[in-house]
Amino acid sequence: MSEKINKPTVLIAPLDWGLGHATRCIPLIKALLVEDCAIIIATDGAQQILLKQEFPQLQFIKLKGYQVKYGKTGWALPLNIIGQIPKILISIWKEHRWLNKISKQYSIDAVISDNRYGLYHSNIRTVFITHQLTIKTQFVWLEKILQRINYRFINRFNQCWIPDYGNEINIAGNLSHPALMPAIPTSYLGALGRFDKNTTTTIKYDYCFLLSGPEPQRTILEELIMKDLHSLNKKIIIVRGTPNNYKVISLNEWIEIKNHLSQKELGKVIQESEYIICRSGYSSLMEILSLSKKSILIPTPGQTEQIYLAKKMQQQQWCFSVEQKNFSLLKTLQEAQHFKFQLPSLNKTNLPYFIHQFIATLSSK
Numbered sequence: 001m002s003e004k005i006n007k008p009t010v011l012i013a014p015l016d017w018g019l020g021h022a023t024r025c026i027p028l029i030k031a032l033l034v035e036d037c038a039i040i041i042a043t044d045g046a047q048q049i050l051l052k053q054e055f056p057q058l059q060f061i062k063l064k065g066y067q068v069k070y071g072k073t074g075w076a077l078p079l080n081i082i083g084q085i086p087k088i089l090i091s092i093w094k095e096h097r098w099l100n101k102i103s104k105q106y107s108i109d110a111v112i113s114d115n116r117y118g119l120y121h122s123n124i125r126t127v128f129i130t131h132q133l134t135i136k137t138q139f140v141w142l143e144k145i146l147q148r149i150n151y152r153f154i155n156r157f158n159q160c161w162i163p164d165y166g167n168e169i170n171i172a173g174n175l176s177h178p179a180l181m182p183a184i185p186t187s188y189l190g191a192l193g194r195f196d197k198n199t200t201t202t203i204k205y206d207y208c209f210l211l212s213g214p215e216p217q218r219t220i221l222e223e224l225i226m227k228d229l230h231s232l233n234k235k236i237i238i239v240r241g242t243p244n245n246y247k248v249i250s251l252n253e254w255i256e257i258k259n260h261l262s263q264k265e266l267g268k269v270i271q272e273s274e275y276i277i278c279r280s281g282y283s284s285l286m287e288i289l290s291l292s293k294k295s296i297l298i299p300t301p302g303q304t305e306q307i308y309l310a311k312k313m314q315q316q317q318w319c320f321s322v323e324q325k326n327f328s329l330l331k332t333l334q335e336a337q338h339f340k341f342q343l344p345s346l347n348k349t350n351l352p353y354f355i356h357q358f359i360a361t362l363s364s365k
Contacts (some may be wrong), residue, residue, distance in 0.1 A: 016065025
């Protein structure tokens with residue numbers, strides 16, 4: 001049991017669907033450290049490995065994820081998710097009971113939950129972080145039903161923080177700017193990127209491949225890329241997005257393959273690359289656009305959010321995109337070379353201000 005030492009104790013818990021929820025918690029954690037908070041990170045698996053590498057000095061406690069399974073085909077994904085709804089609801093119920101139990105044990109003053117619906121509390125200030133106030137589907141009527149369910153959970157928290165911009169120049173579009181907002185106070189934080197832009201960086205790599213997301217789709221995309229990689233006479237780096245994998249893969253002097261990179265190393269590699277090739281996950285988009293990098297997006301098949309974001313980015317000419325079923329490495333790279341990118345100038349995040357204000361409310365309790 002930890003003892004109170006005159007500073008607020010904040011629990012941070014990211015969802016376990018890919019690494020994006022964990023990576024966008026990194027700037028949050030840094031801002032909380034500036035405010036001299038005691039931080040506890042609740043997570044498991046690859047998310048815990050990643051965050052422990054970045055913050056080895058912090059306290060970690062195990063919180064089991066929702067562990068949603070993904071199929072090999074995009075068309076089957078919605079059916080897979082629907083079939084797992086009972087399991088997800090049980091996980092939400094369990095994590096709510098878990099929070100009620102450990103909140104006293106660790107003297108927790110506040111909870112920041114990145115898309116974990118059960119981490120609300122009647123006696124503790126809780127914040128829900130999401131960019132998906134609208135959950136995209138193929139049917140408008142279903143989106144409205146899902147929004148009501150989504151808000152029913154979100155409204156149990158004290159605040160909702162949205163990692164996007166509140167004006168017309170934003171990243172998530174209808175996802176984060178619905179006609180109907182949650183009943184609780186909501187705030188737009190701006191993009192939550194881990195990296196500081198370096199305008200003096202020189203280009204070292206022609207292409208940087210960032211592989212991420214749930215299996216088996218991560219591996220499927222990796223295999224598609226590796227199949228034709230030998231045909232490229234370019235300087236390439238591949239970051240496989242497997243922080244718990246220590247296997248070394250070597251091809252030739254033109255191609256570097258890394259299982260995982262630290263935040264500092266990854267930020268450097270991205271800025272040293274001419275093009276970034278990755279999934280259209282929201283956290284990846286925040287970081288790529290904040291660094292003003294040209295990118296090629298390959299949405300995960302069946303993930304309606306990623307498909308929507310990839311289409312929106314291409315229409316605005318912020319990014320080039322291609323569906324995985326149409327992906328051919330050589331053809332895609334050639335088409336991207338002729339794409340007329342119009343990269344946006346995004347404002348800095350409001351995160352330090354919101355964190356300072358949030359901690360002030362805890363201190364005044």
